[in-house]
Amino acid sequence: MKQPMNVLVVGAGAMGRHHIRNYVAMHDVAFVHVVEPNAESKKQLTEMNLDGKVRVHDSLQEALKEKPQAASIVVPTPFHAQVAGILLEKGIACLVEKPLAASIPEGVALKALAEKHEAVLCVGHIERFNPGVQTLKKHLHQIGDIVYASAHRFGVPSPRKLGHAFFDQGVHDMDVLCYLTGKKPETVFGVHQAVLDSYDVASAILEFPGFYAAVETNRVTPIKTRQLIVTGTKGSAHLDYITQELTVTLQGDQKPEYKTFDEILWRAGRGTEMRPYFTKKEPLRAELEHFLEAAKGNEKPLCTAQDGLNAIAIAQACVDSATTGKKVPVPKTP
Numbered sequence: 001m002k003q004p005m006n007v008l009v010v011g012a013g014a015m016g017r018h019h020i021r022n023y024v025a026m027h028d029v030a031f032v033h034v035v036e037p038n039a040e041s042k043k044q045l046t047e048m049n050l051d052g053k054v055r056v057h058d059s060l061q062e063a064l065k066e067k068p069q070a071a072s073i074v075v076p077t078p079f080h081a082q083v084a085g086i087l088l089e090k091g092i093a094c095l096v097e098k099p100l101a102a103s104i105p106e107g108v109a110l111k112a113l114a115e116k117h118e119a120v121l122c123v124g125h126i127e128r129f130n131p132g133v134q135t136l137k138k139h140l141h142q143i144g145d146i147v148y149a150s151a152h153r154f155g156v157p158s159p160r161k162l163g164h165a166f167f168d169q170g171v172h173d174m175d176v177l178c179y180l181t182g183k184k185p186e187t188v189f190g191v192h193q194a195v196l197d198s199y200d201v202a203s204a205i206l207e208f209p210g211f212y213a214a215v216e217t218n219r220v221t222p223i224k225t226r227q228l229i230v231t232g233t234k235g236s237a238h239l240d241y242i243t244q245e246l247t248v249t250l251q252g253d254q255k256p257e258y259k260t261f262d263e264i265l266w267r268a269g270r271g272t273e274m275r276p277y278f279t280k281k282e283p284l285r286a287e288l289e290h291f292l293e294a295a296k297g298n299e300k301p302l303c304t305a306q307d308g309l310n311a312i313a314i315a316q317a318c319v320d321s322a323t324t325g326k327k328v329p330v331p332k333t334p
Helices: 014-024 039-046 061-064 077-089 104-117 133-141 165-181 283-295 305-324
Strands: 006-008 029-035 054-057 071-072 093-098 119-126 146-154 187-193 203-210 209-219 225-232 235-240 244-248 273-275
Touching: 006 014, 006 061, 006 283, 014 029, 014 039, 014 071, 014 283, 029 165, 039 054, 054 061, 071 077, 071 283, 077 093, 077 104, 093 283, 104 119, 104 305, 119 244, 119 283, 119 305, 133 165, 133 225, 133 235, 165 187, 165 203, 165 209, 165 225, 165 305, 187 305, 203 235, 203 305
Parallel strands: 006 029, 006 071, 029 054, 071 093, 093 119, 146 209
Antiparallel strands: 146 225, 187 203, 203 209, 225 235, 235 244, 244 273
């Protein structure tokens, strides 16, 4: 049996603490080294059940003395390139929270560094690891050719500065749509509005080869909503990201085609309504487990640097469109 890993988490803010919580619970993690200079964030760490596995450091240089083999980078987006660059140059496997970087050039530079130093570079597009998304991808063929998709990601107001809603929220669904269909939008048309914060309401129409998709986001509603509806020539699928409930409804004259044993396990609903069976799991836990396996060389990254670059390109095109009021082509990424 291989020795447990030393894992590094750079940033112990709201999301960083979730990374720490999950790593602490993993048997193949020896210690979690955390870089966090902020006193308030350190105080919140002391209130967590860390099982004696966490070591807090004031600087990245100090933490690197512990020779971590894998690192989660959970700092504000403008610092992704700087922090990830230091770690990748040392050959340390990195999971960079979405978006990969603040711009396409910064993302390209990180991708090149990872390739040069043969370091694993994953991007934290967490919804790819949602069991509902995984199951939808597995059964997407049931609804025929995709003709339209609609994503709704609404959130409550936050005191934190979260940036543009396209990059903070919409980028999740943009990436999921690419992941599910294997396609990338060619053009986008976006609108945005600042209600309580800087551009906290934003919507866009994405033109994919063969279908259109609407992505709606905001941070002004009283409750969180995370939903995706995909419509095809034979039916539609409705996914609630939060509850991990997936419903597939087929056209009245269509019956499901079972090609594998897994498909036989579909739960029959009302009439043509199908509810695929799957085990629910915290997406972040699944993502971090996969990342560590990728860091060990046992699995290929499910969300690569190229995927991260594509997501940045789409989100930035949406911002540009909303700013200019014109349809904007999605730039190709290296």
